[in-house]
Amino acid sequence: MRALAVDIDGTLTRADQSLDPRVFEPLREWPEPVVIATGKSLPYPVGLCEFLGIPVRIIAENGGAVYLADDDEIVFTGDREAAHRVIEQYSEEGYSLGWEGVDFANRWRETELAVSCDQPLEPLREIAEREGMRVFDTGYAYHVTAHDVDKGTGLTNITSRLGNDPESFAVVGDSENDAAMFEIAGEAYAVANADDRAKSAADHITDGAFVDGLLEALEMIRNDR
Numbered sequence: 102m103r104a105l106a107v108d109i110d111g112t113l114t115r116a117d118q119s120l121d122p123r124v125f126e127p128l129r130e131w132p133e134p135v136v137i138a139t140g141k142s143l144p145y146p147v148g149l150c151e152f153l154g155i156p157v158r159i160i161a162e163n164g165g166a167v168y169l170a171d172d173d174e175i176v177f178t179g180d181r182e183a184a185h186r187v188i189e190q191y192s193e194e195g196y197s198l199g200w201e202g203v204d205f206a207n208r209w210r211e212t213e214l215a216v217s218c219d220q221p222l223e224p225l226r227e228i229a230e231r232e233g234m235r236v237f238d239t240g241y242a243y244h245v246t247a248h249d250v251d252k253g254t255g256l257t258n259i260t261s262r263l264g265n266d267p268e269s270f271a272v273v274g275d276s277e278n279d280a281a282m283f284e285i286a287g288e289a290y291a292v293a294n295a296d297d298r299a300k301s302a303a304d305h306i307t308d309g310a311f312v313d314g315l316l317e318a319l320e321m322i323r324n325d326r
């Protein structure tokens with residue numbers, strides 16, 4: 102059976118972004134390592150692994166922060182200063198990060214910055230490009246991220262530390278921030294609600310959306326043994 106890397110938003114969640122309780126048992130019982138790969142900052146996937154009751158193996162911040170319980174080390178990559186420069190210029194043009202109240206999207210974020218989808222995307226992309234950065238539109242946030250960081254580099258980092266390779270992983274996700282890991286994994290599944298970029302990088306597109314799609318993918322991965 103392959104090891105597993107799964108995205109959070111759009112893949113383990115329902116349409117309202119709440120965790121679908123059907124993910125608990127299959128992830129707990131998966132016989133190979135399970136990696137939670139997300140654009141969210143570290144506390145979210147750490148908490149998720151702890152509440153699921155699985156070892157903490159995570160790719161956070163779109164690959165900017167990678168932690169493995171196996172060697173108990175966090176590896177950071179990215180260009181936080183450049184992300185700040187992008188947001189500074191974006192603010193000068195009259196826009197903002199856009200999060201209401203306390204900004205939990207960025208509070209613990211260490212290698213990139215995330216802008217609310219309420220804000221305009223095009224000026225953000227233009228400024229990011231000028232600063233040598235890029236923007237991932239996950240459908241849940243716009244992430245200002247360095248070009249040499251993505252969930253694919255995160256997965257490569259994980260596999261080099263686990264002593265296997267990305268080919269030994271099956272991955273499931275829903276958006277353009279998953280595409281890089283889709284391209285290097287042994288098998289890649291986009292759930293039906295995935296964006297076009299994720300769908301075109303995937304080997305399979307599930308019939309079901311959200312966790313219906315995840316469960317369908319897990320069944321196919323099990324049967325492929």
Ligand SMILES: O=C(O)COP(=O)(O)O
Pocket residue numbers: 108109110111138139140141239240241242243276278
């Ligand atoms: O943080 C986001 O924007 C999306 O998170 P995800 O990568 O878990 O879907």
Ligand SMILES: [Mg+2]
Pocket residue numbers: 108109110111112239274275276
């Ligand atoms: Mg997602």
